Amino acid sequence: MVKQRFRATSYDVAEAAGVSQSTVSRALSGDPIVAAATRERIVEAARRLNYHIDSSASRMRSGRLNTIAVVVICPEDEDVRAFNPFHYALLGGICAAASARGMETIVSFQGAPDRLDDHFERSRRAIGMIVFGTSENRAAWDYFQASADDGCHVVCWGAPAPAHELPWVRADNHGGARAAVEHLLDHGYRRIVYVGEADCPQRQFAERYDAYAETLQAAGLAPRIMTLEPGLSRHEQGRRAAAALLEAGEPFDGLFTACDDIALGAMALLEERGLNVPGDVGVVGFDGVKAGQFSVPPLTTIEPDFAVAGKALVNRLQALVDGEDGPQGRVPVRLVVRGSALGRVATPA
Amino acid sequence: MVKQRFRATSYDVAEAAGVSQSTVSRALSGDPIVAAATRERIVEAARRLNYHIDSSASRMRSGRLNTIAVVVICPEDEDVRAFNPFHYALLGGICAAASARGMETIVSFQGAPDRLDDHFERSRRAIGMIVFGTSENRAAWDYFQASADDGCHVVCWGAPAPAHELPWVRADNHGGARAAVEHLLDHGYRRIVYVGEADCPQRQFAERYDAYAETLQAAGLAPRIMTLEPGLSRHEQGRRAAAALLEAGEPFDGLFTACDDIALGAMALLEERGLNVPGDVGVVGFDGVKAGQFSVPPLTTIEPDFAVAGKALVNRLQALVDGEDGPQGRVPVRLVVRGSALGRVATPA
DNA sequence: CTGAAAGCGCTTACAG
DNA sequence: CTGAAAGCGCTTACAG
Numbered sequence: 138m139v140k141q142r143f144r145a146t147s148y149d150v151a152e153a154a155g156v157s158q159s160t161v162s163r164a165l166s167g168d169p170i171v172a173a174a175t176r177e178r179i180v181e182a183a184r185r186l187n188y189h190i191d192s193s194a195s196r197m198r199s200g201r202l203n204t205i206a207v208v209v210i211c212p213e214d215e216d217v218r219a220f221n222p223f224h225y226a227l228l229g230g231i232c233a234a235a236s237a238r239g240m241e242t243i244v245s246f247q248g249a250p251d252r253l254d255d256h257f258e259r260s261r262r263a264i265g266m267i268v269f270g271t272s273e274n275r276a277a278w279d280y281f282q283a284s285a286d287d288g289c290h291v292v293c294w295g296a297p298a299p300a301h302e303l304p305w306v307r308a309d310n311h312g313g314a315r316a317a318v319e320h321l322l323d324h325g326y327r328r329i330v331y332v333g334e335a336d337c338p339q340r341q342f343a344e345r346y347d348a349y350a351e352t353l354q355a356a357g358l359a360p361r362i363m364t365l366e367p368g369l370s371r372h373e374q375g376r377r378a379a380a381a382l383l384e385a386g387e388p389f390d391g392l393f394t395a396c397d398d399i400a401l402g403a404m405a406l407l408e409e410r411g412l413n414v415p416g417d418v419g420v421v422g423f424d425g426v427k428a429g430q431f432s433v434p435p436l437t438t439i440e441p442d443f444a445v446a447g448k449a450l451v452n453r454l455q456a457l458v459d460g461e462d463g464p465q466g467r468v469p470v471r472l473v474v475r476g477s478a479l480g481r482v483a484t485p486a
Numbered sequence: 487m488v489k490q491r492f493r494a495t496s497y498d499v500a501e502a503a504g505v506s507q508s509t510v511s512r513a514l515s516g517d518p519i520v521a522a523a524t525r526e527r528i529v530e531a532a533r534r535l536n537y538h539i540d541s542s543a544s545r546m547r548s549g550r551l552n553t554i555a556v557v558v559i560c561p562e563d564e565d566v567r568a569f570n571p572f573h574y575a576l577l578g579g580i581c582a583a584a585s586a587r588g589m590e591t592i593v594s595f596q597g598a599p600d601r602l603d604d605h606f607e608r609s610r611r612a613i614g615m616i617v618f619g620t621s622e623n624r625a626a627w628d629y630f631q632a633s634a635d636d637g638c639h640v641v642c643w644g645a646p647a648p649a650h651e652l653p654w655v656r657a658d659n660h661g662g663a664r665a666a667v668e669h670l671l672d673h674g675y676r677r678i679v680y681v682g683e684a685d686c687p688q689r690q691f692a693e694r695y696d697a698y699a700e701t702l703q704a705a706g707l708a709p710r711i712m713t714l715e716p717g718l719s720r721h722e723q724g725r726r727a728a729a730a731l732l733e734a735g736e737p738f739d740g741l742f743t744a745c746d747d748i749a750l751g752a753m754a755l756l757e758e759r760g761l762n763v764p765g766d767v768g769v770v771g772f773d774g775v776k777a778g779q780f781s782v783p784p785l786t787t788i789e790p791d792f793a794v795a796g797k798a799l800v801n802r803l804q805a806l807v808d809g810e811d812g813p814q815g816r817v818p819v820r821l822v823v824r825g826s827a828l829g830r831v832a833t834p835a
Numbered sequence: 836c837t838g839a840a841a842g843c844g845c846t847t848a849c850a851g
Numbered sequence: 852c853t854g855a856a857a858g859c860g861c862t863t864a865c866a867g
Contacts, residue, residue, distance in 0.1 A: 146844060157854045162846060172852060189608035194844035197542040197859050207593075217578030217792065222776065225574040229566030232595045241611070244556075244593040246581045259538035262590070372780060401780045408782065427571065428777035431721060431750045433757065443566065495860060506838045511862060521836060543860035546843050 145186035153182035165190060202264045204241045205454060206257035207231055210270025210277045211248035221371065221398060223424040224270055227294060230447025231267055238451060250276045255284040264458045265290025267450050272297035272339040292454045294446070297338045304457055306449045306466035310341050310423075313439035313470035314348035317393050317421040320437065320472055322356055324480040326391030326419040329353060331362045332378045332403060333395025342395040345423060349393055361389070365399070375402025383410060390418055390481060397422035397429050397438055404432060404477065419478035434476030441470045494535035502531035514539060551613045553590045554803060555606035556580055559619030559626045560597035570720065570747060572773040573619055576643060579796025580616055587800060599625045604633040613807045614639025616799050621646035621688040641803045643795070646687045653806055655798045655815035659690050659772075662788035662819035663697035666742050666770040669786065669821055671705055673829040675740030675768040678702060679710045681727045681752060682744025691744040694772060698742055710738070714748070724751025732759060739767055739830060746771035746778050746787055753781060753826065768827035783825030790819045 147165075151158040156175060164171045164179040171179075182188075196202060209228060211220060228244070235242045243263055247253055253276070257263040268281050268291055275297075282301050285291040296305035321329050335346040350360035363382050365374040375394065379402070382389055394400040400422030404414050414420055414434055422429060425440025449466040456463045496514075500507040505524060513520045513528040520528075531537075545551060558577060560569060577593070584591045592612055596602055602625070606612040617630050617640055624646075631650050634640040645654035670678050684695040699709035712731050714723040724743060728751070731738055743749040749771030753763050763769055763783055771778060774789025798815040805812045 148844085158844090159846080159855080160853055162844095163853085166846080170852065175852080187608070189605060189610075191546070191844055192609045192611045193542045193546040194859090195846075197540070197546055197861085198844080198846045200846095200859075204592075211578075215582060217575050217582070220574075220578065220776075222571050222574065225569075225571065225577075226566050228574075228593075229560075229569065229595050232593055233564060233566070236594060236601075241592050242594070243553075243590050244577075244581055245585060245591070246578050252585075256538060259536070260541045261538075262541045405780065405782065428780055431754065431777050431781060433754065433782045497860085507860090508839080508862080509837055511860095512837085515862080519836065524836080540860055543843090544862075546845085547860080547862045549843075549862095 145183075145188040146191075147188070149186055150179060150183050150188050153186060154178045196261070202261065203239065204243060204263045205231075205235050205451065206263035206266045207242050207244045208255075208266050208268045208270075208281065209244065209246045210268065210274050210281075211246050212271055213248050213250060213274055213276070215246065215248035217246060221271065221396075221424075222426045222428065223397070226425075226443045227269060227446055230443035230445075231450055232447070233444065234447035234451040237448075238455075240451070247277060248274060253277055253280045255281065255289060258289045265292070265454050267292050267294075267454055268303070269294035275338065278338075290454060290457050292450055292457060294450060295339065295341050297340065304453060304462075304465065306446065306453055306468060307341055307344070308439075308441040308446070309467050309470050310344035311348040313423060313441075313472075314345040314393065315352045316470070316472045317423065317437075317439050318349050318352040320474070321391045321393065321419050321421055321478055322352075324415075324419060324478055326478070326481060327358060328361075328389045329358070329391035329393060329419075330382060330389045331360065331393050331395075332365070332375065332399055333362070334364055335362055339395075345393075345395055361387075365395075370402075371396060371398035372402035372405075375399035375404075376406040377402075379403035379406040380410075383407075391478070392418060392420045394420070394422050397424040397426045397436060400436055400438070400477070401428060401432055404434075404436070408433075413482070415477050415479045416482035419481070421478050425473060429475065432477075434479075437475045437478045438473050439470045440473050441468050445469060494532075494537040495540075496537070498535055499528060499531045499537050502535060503527045545610075551610065552588065553592060553612045554580075554584050554800065555612035555615045556591050556593045557604075557615050557617045557619075557630065558593065558595045559617065559623050559630075560595050561620055562597050562599060562623055562625070564595065564597035566595060570620065570745075570773075571775045571777065572746070575774075575792045576618060576795055579792035579794075580799055581796070582793065583796035583800040586797075587804075589800070596626060597623060599629075602626055602629045604630065604638060607638045614641070614803050616641050616643075616803055617652070618643035624687065627687075639803060639806050641799055641806060643799060644688065644690050646689065653802060653811075653814065655795065655802055655817060656690055656693070657788075657790040657795070658816050658819050659693035660697040662772060662790075662821075663694040663742065664701045665819070665821045666772065666788050667698050667701040669823070670740045670742065670768050670770060670827055671701075673764075673768060673827055675827070675830060676707060677710075677738045678707070678740035678742060678768075679712050679731060679738045680742050680744075681712045681714070681724065681731075681748055683713050684711055688744075694742075694744055710736075714744075719751075720745060720747035721751035721754075724748035724753075725755040726751075728752035728755040729759075732756075740827070741767060741769045743769070743771050746773040746775045746785060749785055749787070749826075750777060750781055753783075753785070757782075762831070764826050764828045765831035768830070770827050774822060778824065781826075783828075786824045786827045787822050788819045789822050790817050794818060
């Protein structure tokens with residue numbers, strides 16, 4: 138219970154173990170040249186004195202940083218409540234992957250245009266940055282693109298805008314969208330509309346649309362897109378898109394949406410208007426967010442492997458820092474079948 | 487686009503500005519004693535050379551750390567997908583509060599018993615730790631309790647076990663639970679059951695139960711509790727509890743649950759069994775998680791102020807480090823009225 | 836208001 | 852296999 142005021146240095150350990158300070162440093166950094174018996178004495182003395190290597194001193198002398206900065210781009214108002222939970226799962230995957238590689242993660246949530254900050258690498262706090270989050274905050278993405286242009290090491294999830302040339306890691310959007318559409322087709326849905334954007338800052342959405350269109354055409358069916366109203370939450374965009382589809386009058390019986398939040402919004406509106414999901418309309422989302430487990434019906438979705446995504450981002454950043462400009466990364470996805478696209482119910486008329 | 491190999495030091499800036507290195511250090515650290523004209527020359531030179539203070543060197547020399555470690559306790563299998571989104575919102579609040587105080591946050595997700603780690607403070611990476619997450623991972627909580635006993639500075643959200651004596655910050659569970667129960671009463675519900683635990687490691691749950699019971703008794707009604715099956719997800723616990731209530735046969739028309747995920751599970755089961763929420767049963771949760779916005783009906787809940795919670799935790803940790811053992815913290819909550827407790831529908835019989 | 840100098844606690848050639 | 856010594860890049864008394 139006693140808080141220690143005294144903090145041991147490597148000199149204290151050296152004295153206690155009867156060796157020089159440099160030998161302590163070698164022993165505790167795992168240098169195999171140190172004799173086993175010597176190492177044992179040193180480790181024991183360090184334990185007794187509750188000694189731990191001072192990270193600042195070690196970093197300064199060695200130049201090795203062993204830290205990654207993770208920047209989560211939020212909406213400009215920085216409201217984290219409304220934030221897409223997909224990004225939180227990705228954050229967890231990145232932190233776990235970094236930890237598995239013996240690296241630490243400095244995490245910052247950035248949104249407000251006047252508070253964007255990329256000092257991490259310049260001040261030698263981190264070897265580089267992993268950036269991800271909402272593609273809506275254009276100012277933030279432009280800012281970190283500028284950081285990269287300026288010599289910082291930046292890797293991102295997604296890569297939002299065509300103009301942005303950041304090294305990226307993405308989901309297998311093609312395979313995922315194909316699996317989603319095939320799932321709908323297999324369950325008898327034929328008039329399947331894509332809800333999202335085909336030509337938008339969020340490149341991943343465009344990839345999902347392309348694979349959707351290809352898969353439908355391969356089945357001899359025509360693609361159809363319902364685009365989103367800008368400036369709204371994904372959920373609200375989904376609601377409005379579904380409403381617009383009903384208003385348009387053109388019949389449809391399936392929705393493949395650019396992300397889960399859009400799907401949840403669309404489902405809610407369809408139910409309100411008296412349509413049954415999946416009996417009248419089948420719905421498949423993309424992201425694997427937790428809320429989809431609890432919706433009524435539970436949402437069938439495409440879920441990226443968050444652990445693999447985290448590893449891929451960390452590896453890519455390390456490679457970039459090491460000067461290897463490796464290939465872009467793709468993260469595998471899987472179809473999570475829940476209740477929202479289990480098949481049409483034949484209705485009279 | 488050119489990556490700079492050269493990294494300027496304060497000596498380079500000194501030379502460029504025609505002053506000594508110590509003056510550069512003073513000017514850039516904001517020491518007001520430096521003449522305005524000198525400071526200007528220095529700032530300009532630093533900008534030109536793209537100079538930034540080396541964080542390791544600064545920390546080593548000054549001893550000031552300016553970093554907080556944030557430990558998010560996960561389930562032992564470290565599956566971040568199943569993780570309560572409430573904790574993510576709290577994480578965001580903490581990072582924002584730290585940033586507003588000019589501090590950085592090292593974030594780690596810890597779950598597996600053999601990978602628990604509290605080296606942050608010992609190795610001078612951080613001034614202390616803010617710990618929160620699932621109360622189910624007892625081994626992890628015991629571990630960080632031991633860290634605190636051992637002299638580390640630890641502040642937590644909630645404080646899970648009675649045996650744990652960590653400094654904490656908690657929601658205003660009393661006020662929140664009272665508001666929840668009063669909302670149910672105001673909308674005509676009379677047989678209101680608490681779903682959760684009254685006597686459990688999660689102290690916050692106990693506080694919510696106590697206020698629930700008090701409020702009911704003040705209205706001349708009898709409290710009733712339906713406890714949870716251990717070892718399941720909160721959602722599944724909610725389902726089972728609702729099923730058990732139906733089986734018990736004793737009539738009820740309202741549920742106040744210990745957290746939102748329990749409420750969502752309970753609502754799903756009630757709907758499956760043909761009961762209408764809120765027409766037959768009113769439901770109010772606690773946490774303000776996003777999934778509650780999208781459930782059918784949307785979940786009425788008690789939401790803590792995440793920004794205030796983050797600030798309170800950061801302040802409390804700083805005070806602890808400064809040797810001021812201030813009072814425990816309470817974070818205000820607000821009732822978020824959505825659709826799940828809008829009133830009974832009078833049904834025949 | 837500014838400069839010369841010491842020193843924070845390590846890692847790592849270099850020498851033996 | 853181990854030790855003596857230099858030095859990473861700052862901050863901060865001390866002197867002027």
